[in-house]
Amino acid sequence: MWRNIARSAAASCLRRSRRFSTAIPGPCIVHKRGADILHDPWFNKDTGFPLTERDRLGLRGLLPPRVISFEHQYARFMESYRSLEKNTLGQPDSVVSLAKWRILNRLHDRNETLYYRVLIDNIKDFAPIIYTPTVGLVCQNYSGLFRRPRGMYFSAKDKGEMMSMIYNWPAHQVDMIVITDGSRILGLGDLGVQGIGIPIGKLDMYVAAAGINPQRILPIMLDVGTNNQRLLEDRLYLGLRQPRLEGEEYLSVVDELMEAIFTRWPKAIVQFEDFQMKWAFETLQRYRKKFCMFNDDIQGTAGVALAGLLGTVRAQGRPLTDFVNQKIVVVGAGSAGIGVLNMAAQAVSRVAGNTGASPNHQFYLLDKDGLITKERKNIDPAAAPFAKGPGEIEGLREGASLLEVVKKVKPHVLLGLSGVGGVFNEEVLKAMRESDSTKPAIFAMSNPTMNAECTAADAFKHAGENIVFASGSPFANVDLGNGKVGHVNQANNMYLFPGIGLGTLLAGAHFISDGMLQAAAECLASYMSDEETQNGILYPSIDSIRHITAEVGAAVLRAAVAEELAEGHGDVGPRELEHMSKEETVEYIIRNMWFPIYSPLVHEK
Ligand SMILES: NC(=O)C1=CN([C@@H]2O[C@H](COP(=O)(O)OP(=O)(O)OC[C@H]3O[C@@H](n4cnc5c(N)ncnc54)[C@H](O)[C@@H]3O)[C@@H](O)[C@H]2O)C=CC1
Ligand SMILES: CC(=O)C(=O)O
Ligand SMILES: [Mg+2]
Numbered sequence: 001m002w003r004n005i006a007r008s009a010a011a012s013c014l015r016r017s018r019r020f021s022t023a024i025p026g027p028c029i030v031h032k033r034g035a036d037i038l039h040d041p042w043f044n045k046d047t048g049f050p051l052t053e054r055d056r057l058g059l060r061g062l063l064p065p066r067v068i069s070f071e072h073q074y075a076r077f078m079e080s081y082r083s084l085e086k087n088t089l090g091q092p093d094s095v096v097s098l099a100k101w102r103i104l105n106r107l108h109d110r111n112e113t114l115y116y117r118v119l120i121d122n123i124k125d126f127a128p129i130i131y132t133p134t135v136g137l138v139c140q141n142y143s144g145l146f147r148r149p150r151g152m153y154f155s156a157k158d159k160g161e162m163m164s165m166i167y168n169w170p171a172h173q174v175d176m177i178v179i180t181d182g183s184r185i186l187g188l189g190d191l192g193v194q195g196i197g198i199p200i201g202k203l204d205m206y207v208a209a210a211g212i213n214p215q216r217i218l219p220i221m222l223d224v225g226t227n228n229q230r231l232l233e234d235r236l237y238l239g240l241r242q243p244r245l246e247g248e249e250y251l252s253v254v255d256e257l258m259e260a261i262f263t264r265w266p267k268a269i270v271q272f273e274d275f276q277m278k279w280a281f282e283t284l285q286r287y288r289k290k291f292c293m294f295n296d297d298i299q300g301t302a303g304v305a306l307a308g309l310l311g312t313v314r315a316q317g318r319p320l321t322d323f324v325n326q327k328i329v330v331v332g333a334g335s336a337g338i339g340v341l342n343m344a345a346q347a348v349s350r351v352a353g354n355t356g357a358s359p360n361h362q363f364y365l366l367d368k369d370g371l372i373t374k375e376r377k378n379i380d381p382a383a384a385p386f387a388k389g390p391g392e393i394e395g396l397r398e399g400a401s402l403l404e405v406v407k408k409v410k411p412h413v414l415l416g417l418s419g420v421g422g423v424f425n426e427e428v429l430k431a432m433r434e435s436d437s438t439k440p441a442i443f444a445m446s447n448p449t450m451n452a453e454c455t456a457a458d459a460f461k462h463a464g465e466n467i468v469f470a471s472g473s474p475f476a477n478v479d480l481g482n483g484k485v486g487h488v489n490q491a492n493n494m495y496l497f498p499g500i501g502l503g504t505l506l507a508g509a510h511f512i513s514d515g516m517l518q519a520a521a522e523c524l525a526s527y528m529s530d531e532e533t534q535n536g537i538l539y540p541s542i543d544s545i546r547h548i549t550a551e552v553g554a555a556v557l558r559a560a561v562a563e564e565l566a567e568g569h570g571d572v573g574p575r576e577l578e579h580m581s582k583e584e585t586v587e588y589i590i591r592n593m594w595f596p597i598y599s600p601l602v603h604e605k
Contacts, residue, residue: 203218
């Protein structure tokens with residue numbers, strides 16, 4: 001049943017699109033001239049404007065005379081990046097990472113085509129800068145780093161104005177929006193307006209992985225205040241200096257923004273990102289049938305984790321039906337942890353069929369107060385289905401510590417989404433040596449790196465060399481000596497959200513169904529070969545992120561078609577989508593991915 005999905009046709013199609021400017025790009029209409037173009041990163045080519053274009057666009061004399069090719073500009077940027085790496089050798093990690101972020105950000109501000117080209121071609125090196133972990137550091141220092149705005153900012157003070165404000169955005173068409181209220185940025189807590197770095201980083205991944213046109217993306221910060229006292233007292237803080245809105249007041253502001261977005265762009269897709277748990281669940285429930293939206297922390301993460309959990313069953317050389325026997329301890333009962341458990345429970349029901357057995361007996365859920373049981377006072381309704389009943393686990397009480405749980409349960413999988421760095425300490429990891437699995441799995445999924453439940457090196461050192469390891473932020477593979485290497489997987493929702501967005505967009509679906517999300521997870525789960533999973537490789541390398549995104553996008557699109565949710569996109573109607581084979585759907589997706597090359601600019605008044 002596990003197969004490598006037709007990777008080759010799609011891969012060669014992607015390779016073709018990687019060539020430097022041999023294809024003749026279509027023209028791009030621009031409504032400005034002269035210096036205004038040079039100052040617009042969407043259109044700017046810096047020294048790359050050919051002489052004829054300089055004449056046509058009133059640029060003659062505004063640039064040095066020599067025309068530099070795209071390849072040459074690319075090489076020049078990479079050279080300065082590499083010399084920055086050399087010059088910062090030995091400096092603290094945070095200084096180096098921020099310096100790298102700055103040089104990339106300056107390019108982003110100046111010339112988007114070149115920026116996205118270097119990002120796509122060097123995604124393994126640059127994802128840790130524009131995405132986790134460095135994006136966390138950028139958010140923490142945002143007010144100090146701020147030079148110019150990116151995206152849109154709506155605040156509690158804009159109530160009643162949002163419908164008109166949305167028209168201030170210069171692009172006529174927007175496909176993909178990522179929105180945050182900054183209340184739970186990675187594992188760093190409430191960062192208020194500074195959380196805008198997250199939508200920006202996620203949308204950079206949309207361009208790099210899914211080929212969404214950067215002129216059609218929109219990062220949004222909804223600033224409803226912050227409860228972070230340090231920020232409220234920081235004189236450089238750029239957000240509203242007031243406590244967060246709560247209750248109906250909060251919801252009415254989000255309602256207004258959603259109405260404004262979908263009034264102007266009825267076909268846009270909105271991704272909610274890094275909302276604190278109560279609002280993450282509440283807004284998902286409130287909007288998911290009304291608007292085309294999803295919550296990445298709940299739904300994207302769940303799919304990636306499920307793919308990893310199924311991968312660990314395969315890694316043990318067991319049939320997938322064995323998933324129902326895997327004992328899984330989830331540490332962190334927040335939006336991500338509960339999202340994972342809900343999706344895993346659905347998968348168990350599918351695998352087990354209607355046996356009448358309690359579907360959740362194999363799951364153990366802990367939060368900051370330890371093991372969650374039915375005795376828990378004021379239990380969160382979202383956690384309740386996973387709370388252990390009295391007597392269900394002999395010798396384990398309400399609030400039992402993680403170490404007690406691991407020792408008693410001997411889980412196959414230990415999965416962290418707690419946001420707490422180091423919570424999988426030496427004792428806990430050593431206890432995993434007694435796991436009932438031949439290949440115990442440790443998922444330290446919290447971000448950024450400092451907040452990972454354990455490091456890769458500690459996991460292999462303390463839990464043993466036979467483990468399968470995954471982390472939310474990247475770690476280098478671990479040298480186990482004797483020529484052996486402990487493989488480090490990156491279990492991050494970046495493997496799914498770009499495909500969910502792109503597949504939904506090209507399907508022209510009005511909402512994102514459970515079936516579409518399940519198709520995305522199954523696609524990722526089946527992407528790796530048996531041999532790869534048995535070597536502990538559960539996810540593809542980030543180098544192939546465009547390819548996996550094309551596959552995931554196709555799976556999502558086909559699920560939308562099967563559920564009759566697809567209304568088509570552009571010239572391609574639902575009937576044509578219906579008649580596409582799986583391979584044709586992948587090719588259709590790839591053909592629709594934007595790729596950064598300089599297009600001839602044509603001026604139109
Ligand atoms: N790798 C990935 O793709 C993703 C990773 N994450 C990461 O997961 C973390 C949590 O995110 P959310 O669930 O949205 O946060 P959340 O704030 O909703 O939940 C955090 C949960 O962890 C629990 N917790 C806190 N301290 C604990 C401790 N010492 N032991 C056990 N549990 C503890 C809390 O009680 C709460 O239930 C963040 O660090 C985030 O970056 C989130 C989404 C995707
Ligand atoms: C990856 C992600 O979405 C998070 O850490 O919140
Ligand atoms: Mg997130």
